[in-house]
Amino acid sequence: MKVIVLGAGIIGVTSAYQLAKAGHEVTVIDRQPGPALETSFANAGEVSFGYCSPWAAPGIPMKALKWLLMEHAPLILRLKVDTAMLSWLLRMLRNCTSERYALNKSRMLQLADYSRVSLATLRSETGISYDERMQGTLQLFRTQAQLDASAKDVKALAADGIPFEVLDRDGCVGAEPALAHVRDKIVGGLLTPKDETGDCFKFTNALARIAEDMGVTFQWNTSVKDLDVEGGQVRGVVTDKGKQTADAIVVALGSYSPLLMKRYGIKLPVYPVKGYSLTLPITDASRAPESTVMDETYKIAITRLGDRIRVGGMAEISGYTNDLGPARRRTLEHSVTDLFPGGNMSEASFWSGLRPMTPDGTPVIGPTRIKGLFLNTGHGTLGWTMSTGSARVIADLVSGRAPEIDATDLAVSRYA
Template identity: 45%
Template sequence: MRTIVLGSGLLGVSSAYFLSQLGHEVTVVDRQATPAAETSFANGGQISVSHAEPWANPGAPIKLLQWLGKEDAPLLFRLRADMRQWLWGLQFLRECTPARTRHNIQQIVRLGTYSRDTLQQLRRDTGISYDQRTQGILHFYTSQKEFEAALTPAEQMRALGCERRVVSADEAVALEPALRHIRARLAGATYTAEDESGDANRFARELVKLCEAQGVKFLMSHTVTALREAGGQIDHIEATDAEGRFQRLRADAYVLAMGSVSPVLAKPLGINLPIYPAKGYSVTMPVKDAAMAHQVSLTDDEYKLVFSRLTPVAGSDGTDRLRIAGTAELNGYDRDLNRVRCEAIVRRVEALFPGAGDTTQASFWTGLRPATPSNVPLIGKSKLPNLFLNTGHGTLGWTHACGSGKSIARIVSGKAAEVDFAFTGV
């Protein structure tokens, strides 16, 4: 079957790889000159099944009121005359009930566990390398209230098979000695040994090489302008190349994996995807003092930040880096860097790990994460029989990439998915 994948981020590339594995003739189309150049470019680097509590949870409405108008707030709604933003916000509030939160955690954990297993199998099968670390992920808390609020979700995750173990402050420091500087402020922590970290952009680029070796074609610098329907299904897509030349591209099946742009292309087809761009930030800096820098990947739930160490493999000429990413700003498709938010991340890093990174060489990045109100992605069939969805992964695109890619490949191929998940159209 000829299949076109729209988007060459983590979700698009993983979809292409697994589709090719199942015998599809795959073409990937993307507006950027290189794969994984947008939201998959500089994310937090975590394969974090333990990061399954959605932004929409019972404590979120009060926090949002407290954060409203604060430029450095972890989650900032920058209210606009944008009906999509208001409708998304109302849906978000509906997802904040205890029952909806429990349901969403269940979906996120199931997909995350399957995806992590799929990534590990892919690594064994291919030897793919992406500065990976398999030292687990430690969620730490400098607020007693935040720590206590984390205990119930952690218990639910353990019941679902994600071993998010509650540990004391002393155990947290033993697991990650770099936390010794704030030992007196630590209320507690949770630790998931099976979680991992790594350079998501490098993974995507290495997976592209494996795809190309299998015959997958990549049409880069091709901007998709429309999906055209005829006879109740997608007839072709319209795109322009780097020189502005118009093209029609046809296939038997189409996978929409274009992140926050997905709802824009789906709407003219009468498909309303509950996705809104959540602008996330990251800071990358060289390690300055290795003794102060963390080794284990960390999550600071109070400030909505994740910390990864990206250490190049032996023999490479790369730099040992710290990657800190997180927060969310709902401000439409605006991509401008907000210096206040960037500086707030650096201040938090310096407060936790003084001198660990070279802040004078810090580079800042922002990307639009395709967020659903529930944090549960949209994977599966659409109402058009040859259009499939793999989008809406929000903050967990890297965590869910391989499992989502393998699942959509099986669904497109008429096979049952291997994970119990609320797939669309199934």
């Protein structure tokens, strides 16, 4: 079949690779001049198969109120007259129950674990390199209350067979030796040893080159204007450079996916939640992380990427804005210098990206009511983590095959 993938971020490029591998004629269309130049450009770098949870969780509404008053808040809410924002927030609040949290986390862990296997397979197939490390994620707790609250995550990990270790202060230092300098600031941690790290931008660009060698066509600097839909079936896509026909289309436009879908009566509850990152060169390796450390207090990930430290996090709900607020930079600087002062802050680069979040945390992968139109979007903070598994699922669905995992509850129809 002739398949068009809309979007060349990590989700679009991995989808294109798997579709080409399945034998389809694939074209990728993106408005940027190259791969991974928006949300996939400078994310936190963590590939967190085990540290994988919905933002909607029991207790989050009360925590959110406290966060809004913090100087270094993990959540920033800029309310505006925006029905999509308000609807998304209400849907998220409805998911903040123990029952829905358990269900959503189980779905996410299943897809994340499938992605772990899929990424290992892809590495074996291609020999791809992207500053990768396989040393786990350490969720770091500064207070006993945080450590106690991790019990619900431990329960979910155990139920799904995901390896983990609950660590005391000494165990955290053993996993991340640089924490010895600040051991008095921590009480314990939760280690998910199967987690990985890597540069998403490097990975996406390398995989795009591999996909191109497989016959995938990339059309850069091309904006999608509309879909060509006739008789309940997609026929192609209309861009600023003309119309192209296709047997199937995969929408992987991240936060912009719902803006296209609403023209066709498809209500896709995906909303942009802005994240920020700093990237700085390492000057003292003894004060730098070995893998990824998630600072639970500020919800910030501090990751080793080769000879650099990537500091990423926060959730700003402010619509489709990409400004770089100095207060957000101060929060990133505070977290990394407090725990790992081994980088050169004077040479740090500051970035922001719009994460496509669903109210239940689970991405939207699968068919729509329009024949031949598929979605692969809504991965939130876990696009890098879930990309390879999501790509295999969508390639199977487009090809008319049953995916290797149960993908029924991943489709947009779950919101009906």
